[in-house]
Amino acid sequence: xxxxxxxxxxxxxxxxxxxxxxxxxxxxxxxxxxxxxxxxxxxxxxxxxxxxxxxxxxxxxxxxxxxxxxxxxxxxxxxxxxxxxxxxxxxxxxxxxxxxxxxxxxxxxxxxxxxxxxxxxxxxxxxxxxxxxxxxxxxxxxxxxxxxxxxxxxxxxxxxxxxxxxxxxxxxxxxxxxxxxxxxxxxxxxxxxxxxxxxxxxxxxxxxxxxxxxxxxxxxxxxxxxxxxxxxxxxxxxxxxxxxxxxxxxxxxxxxxxxxxxxxxxxxxxxxxxxxxxxxxxxxxxxxxxxxxxxxxx
RNA sequence: GGUCUCUUGGCCGAGUGGUUAGGCAAUGGUCUGCAAAACCAUCUACGCCGGUUCGAAUCCGGCAGAGACCU
Numbered sequence: 064x065x066x067x068x069x070x071x072x073x074x075x076x077x078x079x080x081x082x083x084x085x086x087x088x089x090x091x092x093x094x095x096x097x098x099x100x101x102x103x104x105x106x107x108x109x110x111x112x113x114x115x116x117x118x119x120x121x122x123x124x125x126x127x128x129x130x131x132x133x134x135x136x137x138x139x140x141x142x143x144x145x146x147x148x149x150x151x152x153x154x155x156x157x158x159x160x161x162x163x164x165x166x167x168x169x170x171x172x173x174x175x176x177x178x179x180x181x182x183x184x185x186x187x188x189x190x191x192x193x194x195x196x197x198x199x200x201x202x203x204x205x206x207x208x209x210x211x212x213x214x215x216x217x218x219x220x221x222x223x224x225x226x227x228x229x230x231x232x233x234x235x236x237x238x239x240x241x242x243x244x245x246x247x248x249x250x251x252x253x254x255x256x257x258x259x260x261x262x263x264x265x266x267x268x269x270x271x272x273x274x275x276x277x278x279x280x281x282x283x284x285x286x287x288x289x290x291x292x293x294x295x296x297x298x299x300x301x302x303x304x305x306x307x308x309x310x311x312x313x314x315x316x317x318x319x320x321x322x323x324x325x326x327x328x329x330x331x332x333x334x335x336x337x338x339x340x341x342x343x344x345x346x347x348x349x350x351x352x353x354x355x356x357x358x359x360x361x
Numbered sequence: 362g363g364u365c366u367c368u369u370g371g372c373c374g375a376g377u378g379g380u381u382a383g384g385c386a387a388u389g390g391u392c393u394g395c396a397a398a399a400c401c402a403u404c405u406a407c408g409c410c411g412g413u414u415c416g417a418a419u420c421c422g423g424c425a426g427a428g429a430c431c432u
Contacts, residue, residue: 097397098395109397133395134395135394135395136393136394137393138394163396163397164396165392165393169394173393174394175393175394176394178394179394188395215391215392215399215400218399218401219399220395220399221399221400223395239393240393241393242393293398294395296397297397298397299397300397301397323397324397326386326397328397329387329388329389330390330391330397333389333391
């Protein structure tokens with residue numbers, strides 16, 4: 064039987080170093096499921112594994128995209144599953160690590176094949192900017208009452224996506240939503256890393272200071288001309304853009320990075336805690352984790 | 362010592378004699394192709410004491426604290 068060890072948890076908890084320890088233990092590769100570490104131009108601010116860490120285990124999906132390339136959970140599912148298939152040819156174990164819940168789910172459960180069209184999306188976003196969300200809400204209520212009744216229509220991104228699908232296909236968004244969990248031909252073992260909230264927040268605050276020492280500001284400066292790209296709508300970058308635009312002092316910007324990273328960590332926990340199959344550990348309990356994995360691998 | 366101003370929930374901040382301003386944070390939550398994104402819910406305060414009033418955080422008096430100016 065082939066196995067996939069999945070490691071999740073809030074940002075800054077220690078997923079990277081744990082995954083490397085596990086990779087060494089099982090002599091296997093690591094697939095990253097991090098929606099920002101794909102981008103080769105963003106390193107310090109995304110807390111990518113550093114060179115020495117990358118040398119300790121084979122990593123995939125790190126720095127494999129450029130910030131102007133469009134990427135999504137759907138394409139990641141295809142890429143990651145195909146990579147996994149390749150790895151499983153020669154190894155019974157592989158690791159998936161990442162803080163992007165949707166991307167992790169795409170690999171573990173798959174997502175429905177629903178069409179998309181970025182141009183229509185841009186157009187719809189323009190409509191919202193000009194006329195507000197109301198007309199689109201009304202449009203969706205007509206086009207897809209089923210989905211309208213179920214969704215949070217106050218969320219512009221969801222509204223746009225639903226209408227996007229209706230407009231390009233002429234069918235309802237809900238008709239594409241099967242919610243089927245794809246049967247994977249490998250055994251999935253999920254472990255979560257967590258600690259007391261104060262500890263999580265404290266680690267985050269310290270890591271942001273560290274990023275600044277490592278030259279985050281220079282990295283951000285080098286990307287300033289790209290700041291409108293979606294990839295740069297990222298904690299650690301947008302706040303420093305505001306500093307470079309003289310909208311914030313450096314101290315304010317750094318404090319905001321810490322705050323927004325803490326907010327993000329909380330959202331990650333909300334997402335990951337829902338999965339009852341995840342076995343949770345404190346980050347320093349490496350032996351317990353390895354023992355658990357040894358019993359679960361088959 | 363005197364004159365004047367200010368005092369709002371963890372922070373910022375508006376305001377009216379009688380429905381919870383709002384923002385941020387915090388806490389909980391949502392999530393199927395932008396997800397480090399986007400969004401939802403909960404948090405009912407007005408320095409202290411007394412008075413006026415049917416009713417004051419909003420008016421009056423005193424006290425305390427902060428600030429400005431004067432001697």
